[in-house]
Amino acid sequence: MRHGHVGKPVSRIDGPQKVAGKATFAAEFPMEGLAYAAIAYSTIAKGRLVAVETEAAEAAPGVVLVMTHRNAPRLKPPPVFMSSQKAAAGDDLPVLQDDRIHWNGQPVAVVLAETQEQADHAKSLLRFTYEAEPSVTDFAEAEARGTAQSQFQGEPLHDAIGDAEAALAGARFRVDADYASPRHNHNPIELHAVTLAWQGDVLRIHDAQQVLAHAAWTLSQVFDMPEEKVVVTSPFVGGGFGSKTLWRHQILAAAAAKLAARPVRLVLSREGVYRVVGGRSQTEQRVALGADAEGRLEAIIHTGVTVKTAHNAMPEPFILPTRSAYQAKTLLLDVQEVELDMLSNTFMRAPGEAVGTFALESAMDELAHEIGMDPIELRIRNEPEKDPISGLPFSSRNIVEAWRAGAERFGWSRRNPTPAAVRDGEWLVGMGCATATYPYYRMPGGAARLTLTQDGRVAVDLAVHEMGMGTSTVHTQVLADRLGVPMENVAFNYGDSRLPGVIMAGGSQQTAAIGASLIAVCDKLVGELLALAGNDSPIAGLDADAVVAREGGLAKRDEPQRHETYASILQRAQRQSVVVEATPARPLETMHWSMHSHGAMFCEARVNAVTGEIRIARFLGSFDCGRILNPKTAASQFRGGIIMGLGLALMEETQFDERNGRVMNPNLSDYHVPVHLDVPAIDVMWTDIPDPHTPMGARGIGEIGITGTGAAVANAVFNATGRRVRDLPITLDKLL
Numbered sequence: 001m002r003h004g005h006v007g008k009p010v011s012r013i014d015g016p017q018k019v020a021g022k023a024t025f026a027a028e029f030p031m032e033g034l035a036y037a038a039i040a041y042s043t044i045a046k047g048r049l050v051a052v053e054t055e056a057a058e059a060a061p062g063v064v065l066v067m068t069h070r071n072a073p074r075l076k077p078p079p080v081f082m083s084s085q086k087a088a089a090g091d092d093l094p095v096l097q098d099d100r101i102h103w104n105g106q107p108v109a110v111v112l113a114e115t116q117e118q119a120d121h122a123k124s125l126l127r128f129t130y131e132a133e134p135s136v137t138d139f140a141e142a143e144a145r146g147t148a149q150s151q152f153q154g155e156p157l158h159d160a161i162g163d164a165e166a167a168l169a170g171a172r173f174r175v176d177a178d179y180a181s182p183r184h185n186h187n188p189i190e191l192h193a194v195t196l197a198w199q200g201d202v203l204r205i206h207d208a209q210q211v212l213a214h215a216a217w218t219l220s221q222v223f224d225m226p227e228e229k230v231v232v233t234s235p236f237v238g239g240g241f242g243s244k245t246l247w248r249h250q251i252l253a254a255a256a257a258k259l260a261a262r263p264v265r266l267v268l269s270r271e272g273v274y275r276v277v278g279g280r281s282q283t284e285q286r287v288a289l290g291a292d293a294e295g296r297l298e299a300i301i302h303t304g305v306t307v308k309t310a311h312n313a314m315p316e317p318f319i320l321p322t323r324s325a326y327q328a329k330t331l332l333l334d335v336q337e338v339e340l341d342m343l344s345n346t347f348m349r350a351p352g353e354a355v356g357t358f359a360l361e362s363a364m365d366e367l368a369h370e371i372g373m374d375p376i377e378l379r380i381r382n383e384p385e386k387d388p389i390s391g392l393p394f395s396s397r398n399i400v401e402a403w404r405a406g407a408e409r410f411g412w413s414r415r416n417p418t419p420a421a422v423r424d425g426e427w428l429v430g431m432g433c434a435t436a437t438y439p440y441y442r443m444p445g446g447a448a449r450l451t452l453t454q455d456g457r458v459a460v461d462l463a464v465h466e467m468g469m470g471t472s473t474v475h476t477q478v479l480a481d482r483l484g485v486p487m488e489n490v491a492f493n494y495g496d497s498r499l500p501g502v503i504m505a506g507g508s509q510q511t512a513a514i515g516a517s518l519i520a521v522c523d524k525l526v527g528e529l530l531a532l533a534g535n536d537s538p539i540a541g542l543d544a545d546a547v548v549a550r551e552g553g554l555a556k557r558d559e560p561q562r563h564e565t566y567a568s569i570l571q572r573a574q575r576q577s578v579v580v581e582a583t584p585a586r587p588l589e590t591m592h593w594s595m596h597s598h599g600a601m602f603c604e605a606r607v608n609a610v611t612g613e614i615r616i617a618r619f620l621g622s623f624d625c626g627r628i629l630n631p632k633t634a635a636s637q638f639r640g641g642i643i644m645g646l647g648l649a650l651m652e653e654t655q656f657d658e659r660n661g662r663v664m665n666p667n668l669s670d671y672h673v674p675v676h677l678d679v680p681a682i683d684v685m686w687t688d689i690p691d692p693h694t695p696m697g698a699r700g701i702g703e704i705g706i707t708g709t710g711a712a713v714a715n716a717v718f719n720a721t722g723r724r725v726r727d728l729p730i731t732l733d734k735l736l
């Protein structure tokens with residue numbers, strides 16, 4: 001493999017299709033006789049829909065259908081994420097099934113028309129009368145009523161070692177501070193969209209999906225039909241970040257298509273994405289750290305409160321990064337939750353870690369300042385030897401190397417540790433750093449089918465996703481190396497729920513899940529080929545362990561001249577092709593090892609002393625994520641995560657009218673994300689040390705970039721100005 005494709009900066013194989021406009025996205029699939037949909041959203045948070053006047057809309061030009069709770073088909077509740085392996089819904093509330101309103105922005109009607117403009121116009125003619133009931137839409141008010149223990153993936157978000165409060169009280173150095181993060185909304189460039197039709201008894205859907213098999217199964221439950229009768233394809237996705245799962249728009253589009261007996265295209269408006277697609281929930285976090293005279297941690301306390309809804313399984317698990325971050329004598333971690341009458345929360349790039357590391361790593365910087373110690377030295381001094389909670393050994397943890405290499409490249413030694421000491425005209429200049437971390441996962445459900453043909457070509461089929469990460473490119477590299485064939489001989493088929501596997505593009509685990517599946521199916525292929533080769537082959541009588549794939553065939557590992565091509569094996573066996581299907585070994589590695597990707601983040605910030613304007617001058621991410629399979633696509637993942645982290649640090653904030661739970665900035669002119677001028681040159685580097693306990697030696701890289709970035713920015717702003725901002729986003733008003 002050393003001389004192969006893996007590890008090379010191969011350009012994306014779907015690149016030419018995309019730049020030529022030939023990659024078909026969900027909203028672009030042609031279907032005969034399409035009707036276009038528009039959704040009307042409730043304007044109260046809780047209560048009853050008393051009346052809907054539909055006559056004017058129904059009489060408007062081009063209108064095909066007005067669907068409300070009165071005429072919508074009866075549906076089963078959609079199974080909520082994590083309630084079973086393939087459940088993919090954000091919540092299980094009945095929508096358009098009765099007159100109840102559960103959140104401000106809930107769909108209350110769907111209009112179908114011959115064109116999108118006609119649907120949008122007719123929607124504007126609908127009149128709704130509501131009877132509002134008291135609702136809880138204010139965090140502080142909900143908190144005053146009491147909180148409950150939060151759970152994540154069926155486990156309480158609570159860990160305790162020793163008496164952390166007592167250890168804190170007795171520590172030589174102490175910091176104890178409250179941090180806050182607002183709600184965030186998802187803003188992938190591609191709007192959530194679906195083009196679908198009922199074809200006989202099959203529901204055929206072109207969707208923008210990162211959980212294909214899950215979406216197909218969940219829809220089959222909603223419409224009470226066999227799973228195989230729901231076919232979802234999603235070959236290209238314009239960004240997901242946790243949001244491209246199953247929400248109301250697919251369900252309502254399918255229901256409306258059924259009622260109207262027409263194929264339907266439903267593209268959520270940007271406002272629609274804010275109304276019906278969940279985001280990251282708000283947090284209030286306390287981090288208290290106690291250290292001895294040498295800076296060794298005696299206590300880590302990371303507790304706080306987050307928000308969820310009654311019908312949803314996704315509180316923001318912000319303590320997750322703290323579980324394995326540092327060695328400390330005592331530890332107290334806890335997440336409490338309050339329930340609000342609002343749209344359900346969901347996964348958003350590094351749920352937990354993105355905002356959890358903001359609090360933890362800001363606090364580490366505060367402690368370093370308190371002690372008068374370099375913040376990198378403080379972190380290295382508290383590096384754990386094994387997982388502090390589970391006691392498991394780390395599979396591979398080279399965070400200290402990442403820190404040292406990053407500090408060298410960034411020029412950390414030039415940092416002035418005294419805040420507000422460096423000035424360039426009216427700009428205050430500072431450097432900050434923080435640890436990035438995200439766990440390694442590999443979910444069960446992997447599977448792949450492989451077809452090898454006499455011409456030496458290989459096609460592999462799995463129901464996986466390409467959201468722009470480079471999945472199809474990287475796994476074409478992996479397969480080409482594993483089977484000793486050129487990349488152009490490999491067809492990587494994905495994005496179709498009829499293909500094998502229940503694999504999500506989530507949790508930064510898709511690469512591991514695919515890799516394990518490819519390894520399993522290639523092993524099976526080798527066994528099959530050895531059986532087919534027979535006694536006249538140069539590789540006759542060899543065990544699978546004794547052969548390797550190279551130069552379009554199999555060879556004896558230590559005797560490369562004993563080689564036979566796939567073409568020759570298949571010809572002699574009189575076979576046009578061999579088809580094998582396999583599932584990988586169960587993901588037991590995380591039971592034996594504590595497995596995490598790591599990074600060291602460095603930021604240089606400039607803050608205008610007169611206006612408070614913040615500009616990020618430089619950023620470096622130094623990562624330890626196992627083996628990097630493709631440096632080109634990986635760098636792009638790291639940079640994308642960091643850019644999203646800059647948004648989290650400086651701009652992103654969903655604004656609510658707390659009286660009625662309405663999102664007030666559901667658009668990209670009021671909800672700010674970084675644009676080109678906000679983003680400096682971002683440097684990335686990595687250790688490239690393979691993890692011996694993962695398939696291919698790689699750990700996840702999709703989410704880690706957003707972690708640590710918020711704190712690195714906050715810490716740089718502190719170093720520049722002496723002002724410590726503990727509530728996100730760090731806007732200029734907080735610095736004046």
Ligand code: MOS
Pocket residue numbers: 210240241242243347348349350351505506507508
């Ligand atoms: Mo990610 S939040 O698991 O798409």
